[in-house]
Amino acid sequence: MVKKQKAWQFLAIPLIVYTAIIIIPFFQSIFFSLTNWDGLSPDYEFIGLANYFRVFTDPAFAMSLWHNVIWMMIFLVLPTGLGLFLAIILDKDIRGATIFKSIIYFPMIFSYVIVGMIWTFVYEPRLGVLNLFLRALGVQKWSIAWLAEPKTALLSIIAAASWQHVGLCMVLFLAGLRTVRTDLIEAAKIDGANTWQLYWRIVLPQLKNVTVIVVSLTVVISLKSFDIVYIMTKGGPFRKSEVLTTFMFRESFWNYRMGYGSAIAVVLFLIALIIIAIYIRQTIGETIE
């Protein structure tokens, strides 16, 4: 047992930075969420839980939350599923596996701003490749202004974000596959298991830990997404691609309702907290036991 004093020599500076920039502001947010501060005037009133009552009756909040849920569900199916599938295929020595992997990783290096820019080119109504393709197929009426249509704006953004997210899922699943015990696979093969059974019964159960991590990361990323929406639509048209983060930003910095914005942030945090708890149980619980 080392004395506490010794550890503090190392922890003091990081802890001061972390407390000043994250812990204290965190509590300040909770405090502001109980006020009607507008962000400009020096004084504000304490209004209790009024902002929270307002959050839960605000249709704009419900809509933003719903958009996050849609985002999350698509993210959990498309990029996660594709990431797993590609990982399983490219884990074997098939010809060109390295290059294929690199291509799937590639979008990860782009910021969400640049992903947004690149995909704006894809969705451009007249010149974009998507409509070019659709017109070539002869389905003229499907060639629409993807980001300007209330029905397609959100889905178009999610598609662009998925393009970037597949790589991360694949990286993690590939790492997970490396820990799969080969002796079990060999044993199952000898027992006459077919490929399907092999993956379903032997490999996938061993990927349980990595799956929990991929899922929690994916959920958090879909909750935190902000940049790409801001770049592509700013939440429009008619708030049809608004998510919690852009909603919070709009209320705080455009409508000068910092009290209300703080309440939205707190709710967003509480949702993220569920994921934090799951993740910590999975990774850190094992580390420190």
Add this chain to the structure above:
Amino acid sequence: MNMKVVRRQRVSKSIQWKIGVYIFVVLVCITFLIPVYGAFATAFRLNKEIIKDGFWVLPTPPRVDNFVYILKDGKIQYFMLNTVIVTGVATVISIALGCLTGYAFGKLRFRGELILFILFISGMFFPPQIVLIPLYRFFTAVKLLDRLLALIIVHVAFGLPICTFIMTNFFRAIPSELRSAAMIDGCNDWGILLRIMIPLARPALTALAILQFTWIWNDFLWPLILIQTEKKLTIQMGVMQLRGQYGLAWGTQAATSLVATIPTLLIFLFLQKHFIRGLTMGALKE
């Protein structure tokens, strides 16, 4: 005879399956590359060519006019320089602090260890929105609003969780006998950290540095909130700014996007392995 037929059928079926999978992978890869190709093709063509033929025609001959234009405009140089400063300084400091916390959590035992560790790590998942308004207020109060230093401070704090996580796991895996032996030789904890642990941690440090660099380079939210003067913007926010300025000038938009991606592109081309390893270390305990 019968067995042979069954076998042959099975073999051909598995080959069909393999070919199908292969075609699928190739198609996915092509789909993945198309959007990037569009940006490249657009960046290397004149705006009148783009309006005439669209984004997707091969640029023959490739034109550098867009790049010349944005360089002459002169703003992108500022944006890049600001981002290099913020990213470089914040990456180094956050990793240095991560070594301190990593050593404390990985090699020292003390009361409250677990709680503090969880406190640090959970920051990985904090939506930045939860501290946005108070930090905006804080930096205004201490007159750091519109200063690169504010961005550096924020990135250091938000980098701490991942740096702590990776360094703790790495240091913990180093045998404690090494520490005891050094202690007997009269080395104190600082000496052990600086002379033994950090040199051993070089692979983890490389991967972590690349990861941190990429994230901070790609950040958009903080300059959006904390920077107001155009000359002080970092590149992601700068790209956004220039998009407003250039309007429908697609070529210049694409060119700014490519320039903004150069550093991370270099990482991808030359340090991909470290980047991937960093991602794995950041999420899984190896």
